[in-house]
Amino acid sequence: MKKITIANIPGDGIGKEVVPAATEVLNTIAAIHGGLKFEFTEFPWSCEYYLEHNQMMPDDGMERLQDFDGIFLGAVGNIKLVPDHVSLWGLLIKIRREFEQVINIRPAKVMKGVKSPLANAKDFDLIIVRENSEGEYSEIGGKIYRGEDELAIQNAVFSRKGTERAMQHAFHLASKRKKRVTSATKSNGITYSMPFWDSVFEDVSKGHPEISTDSQHIDALSAFFVTHPERFDVIVASNLFGDILSDLGAGIMGSIGIAPSANINVNGKYPSMFEPVHGSAPDIVGKGIANPIGQIWTAKMMLDHFGEEELGNTLLDVIESVTGDGFLTADLGGKHSTKEVTDEIINELKKID
């Protein structure tokens, strides 16, 4: 029996609704497999936890997570309770950084039965590889003066190691796909970090002559996501650009509610973390209408990560057959509840067994 231990952190808002749904799906899949078992342990760390403890996780929080095989996160943040930069840097970004989850992978594709807002959404199927540990999200910066002379400075920090690592990962993924990597840059406007990014991309490209490459400025690239998303295969981007492109990717798919992501620890020292792209959506909490697909597709990425790619692909096929059959939550223009969509996915999975 292959046992995989998972730390569940539902977090805030709809995270608490979709994590249980996806956990049920994972248990179903383990049962189908027969020789696979997930062991889930839940941690209640969230903005509500913060109100009680004045921190997003206990002092020994990271130690307690350390020995799990993976972390399955819902959503973090509720500005009505805790400022975003406190909740996110105290939990989500803290885990990404301290567990050296230096790569963030975010696919976007046309999904059966899901209406893209694009009129001519050709069959796009792309993956964004986001550098997840440095770049524009640095902890270096500050302010000087108060009043009319006040000035804030933020350093974007790009190391060759961090940049190369993200790019190598992108080339690796592309070698198993359409063999095409696009680099998101802005070297015409941002004149130190981005020309550096370009030069590392050039170096890394040379090591992969079988992969075709191009560079696009982030402004033009964002527009291309709207006009020609089918042109792309793997896109490698800095922390900020990857953040923007992955929400755009979710947007052109039809809803942020379906987009998954994986935060990968590549050196094997710490667990990786799996979380949907969407946030905690406080406005729809408790209504039972949150889209579970972002979290369930995220479970598929977790299956892939643990070497169960066949099951992962089966799960994605089932998700698409269910959306294709019209089981859609409100964000996709449907009327089905979180539970109805989840149950249908579980039913379809059981049929395969």
Place this chain on the structure above:
Amino acid sequence: MKKITIANIPGDGIGKEVVPAATEVLNTIAAIHGGLKFEFTEFPWSCEYYLEHNQMMPDDGMERLQDFDGIFLGAVGNIKLVPDHVSLWGLLIKIRREFEQVINIRPAKVMKGVKSPLANAKDFDLIIVRENSEGEYSEIGGKIYRGEDELAIQNAVFSRKGTERAMQHAFHLASKRKKRVTSATKSNGITYSMPFWDSVFEDVSKGHPEISTDSQHIDALSAFFVTHPERFDVIVASNLFGDILSDLGAGIMGSIGIAPSANINVNGKYPSMFEPVHGSAPDIVGKGIANPIGQIWTAKMMLDHFGEEELGNTLLDVIESVTGDGFLTADLGGKHSTKEVTDEIINELKKID
């Protein structure tokens, strides 16, 4: 006779095709007006100029521009001849900075006859006010070490003065429109500059109780441009975020070939500069198929700037009647040439006379 002196800088590529077209339109408009005259002086500064002179403009270039009422720019850049950061920082960005054109205004709206890539493009009509002098496009940064330890740092610099100025401009524009300002932020991920941006936005908002406001993180905001662009009126954004949003705005309109912009000097010390959002498009140079509408709509923004808003609105109406009648260049799915579209606009203008 009201005389307006304009420095024309066609620049590179299709800039040399669309600037003459829009200049002809402006001359037609001046004739219709009767009491208005544009006096154009052309400067050949471009990447070709660089190859001969090793600089994008002569040493006294800025002095020669200084006394014009306005600058009418086509497009700058041709990476086959000169690296982008050299050509752009030697001409476009140099002028923006040295002439203190601290605000960049970029409208995006549904245009008659122009197919948006969005399936349900409701009647969106928005303006992006971009901070144009600081932020992520700073000249501060550098590298340390070579080889595997190499590290590049880029400082984003936000002053209260610069930030406030852009925001005040946005509120001013909104007061003449739908009275709504959205701030583009990323304070959940970028923890020094963006919380500062938010706090300035809060302060400036307080001075405009009649304007409704909201803040959106740039990732979510980018997705909203695809799913709900009709929600926005005026959006105020940093240099980088404004750059990204304005290309997205052009993308959802249907083509980057139609989007205009104005770089505004607000202290009256130097001329303002007017340029379309598109680049020099080396791939279509010489074919006579460049879309002149970006440059002609830019001419409308120039008319507005010089107090001729009525004529400016007439020009935009005429542009829309011409696109509405199906006079479209290839980027919009049509077969008309630069000259045919321009001539039709001129003909329609003459009918109004």
